[in-house]
Amino acid sequence: MSRDIDVLVLGGAGVDTIVYVPALPLPYADSYMIDSGIRTRAGQTGDFVAVGLGALGLNTHHLDFLGDDPEGDLVRALHRDRGIALTAVPQPAGTKRAVNLVGPDARRLSLYDTSRAHPDDRLPPDTLRPLAEASRHVHVSITHPCAHALPLLRGTGATLSTDLHDWDGENPYHEPFALAADVVFLSAAALTDPEHTLRDIAARGRADVVVATAGAEGAYLLTDDELTHIPPVAPPAPVIDSNGAGDAFAAAFLFGRLTGEPPHRCALYGAVAGAHACTVRSTETDAITRDALLARVGSAR
Structure with a gap:
C-alpha cells in the first residue's frame, strides 16, 4: 500500500478571537x-499542528468539519496559503470558534463555543478510510467525531498520536484517545502526579511514548518504562504568548519520529519548537521551519 501522506491531522480546525487582557483572572x-x-x-489545535508539520517539510493533510461561513473561509485560506491539503466536511452548525484571553505573563484562558457541533456528527468513513490508509501517521484531535473514528483508524495500519491537552488524568472522555494512540501528548498543568498518569496511560493503552509538557519546567518523557525529564530550551526572543506551544511541540516531536530519530531527540525537537511558539503573538501564525529547528537543536546541545 502506498502511503504518500506523511501525517493526516484529524479534527481541530477552527478560528480563535484573540484578546490581550491586563490580567488573568480578569x-x-x-x-x-x-x-x-x-x-x-484561523487556527485551532489541528490547524496549528498541520501548519507546524508543513513548515517542517512533511506532506500533511487535514480533515475536519467546516461551515460555509466567513470563519470557514479563514481556515480554508490558511491551508491554501501554507500549501496544506484540506478536506472539509460540511458543518451546518458552522465552523468551530473560540475566544482566547491572553494575560501579560503569556498565560491563556480559552472560551470554546460548543454550539458549532452536533452529538451525531461523524466523519464519513468513505472519506476518512482512504485518507488514513494513504497516511504513515494520523494525529487525532480530541473532538467528539474523532472519538468515533478511533476504531476505523486502528484498522488502517497507520500509527496514531493524540494530544489530551490539560487532562486531569481522570475525566473519562479522554481515555479512548489516550488508550488508542501510539504517541500520547498532554499538559502536566492539571496533573497532581504526572509520573503516575504517564505510566497509567502506557500500562493500559498502546502508547510506546507518552509526553507531558510542563511549560517553563520542560517536559516529562516516558518511553521503554523509563521516565526522563526534558529540560526547557531558552526561547530565541522574549516570551509573549503561550498559545500554540503544545501544538508546536507535538508537530516537531512527530517530525523527529517520522524521520527516524529516537524519542529523546524527538522531545528536544519539541522543546525547541515550543519555545519558538512562545515568542509568536497569537494573532500571527509563524511555525518554526526545518532549517531553523535543526540549527537551534544543534546550538541547544
Whole structure:
C-alpha cells in the first residue's frame, strides 16, 4: 500500500478571537480598553499542528468539519496559503470558534463555543478510510467525531498520536484517545502526579511514548518504562504568548519520529519548537521551519 501522506491531522480546525487582557483572572469592570485590538484569525489545535508539520517539510493533510461561513473561509485560506491539503466536511452548525484571553505573563484562558457541533456528527468513513490508509501517521484531535473514528483508524495500519491537552488524568472522555494512540501528548498543568498518569496511560493503552509538557519546567518523557525529564530550551526572543506551544511541540516531536530519530531527540525537537511558539503573538501564525529547528537543536546541545 502506498502511503504518500506523511501525517493526516484529524479534527481541530477552527478560528480563535484573540484578546490581550491586563490580567488573568480578569477583574470585573464595566469595560476595558483593548489597545492591542481584538482579532480573529484561523487556527485551532489541528490547524496549528498541520501548519507546524508543513513548515517542517512533511506532506500533511487535514480533515475536519467546516461551515460555509466567513470563519470557514479563514481556515480554508490558511491551508491554501501554507500549501496544506484540506478536506472539509460540511458543518451546518458552522465552523468551530473560540475566544482566547491572553494575560501579560503569556498565560491563556480559552472560551470554546460548543454550539458549532452536533452529538451525531461523524466523519464519513468513505472519506476518512482512504485518507488514513494513504497516511504513515494520523494525529487525532480530541473532538467528539474523532472519538468515533478511533476504531476505523486502528484498522488502517497507520500509527496514531493524540494530544489530551490539560487532562486531569481522570475525566473519562479522554481515555479512548489516550488508550488508542501510539504517541500520547498532554499538559502536566492539571496533573497532581504526572509520573503516575504517564505510566497509567502506557500500562493500559498502546502508547510506546507518552509526553507531558510542563511549560517553563520542560517536559516529562516516558518511553521503554523509563521516565526522563526534558529540560526547557531558552526561547530565541522574549516570551509573549503561550498559545500554540503544545501544538508546536507535538508537530516537531512527530517530525523527529517520522524521520527516524529516537524519542529523546524527538522531545528536544519539541522543546525547541515550543519555545519558538512562545515568542509568536497569537494573532500571527509563524511555525518554526526545518532549517531553523535543526540549527537551534544543534546550538541547544
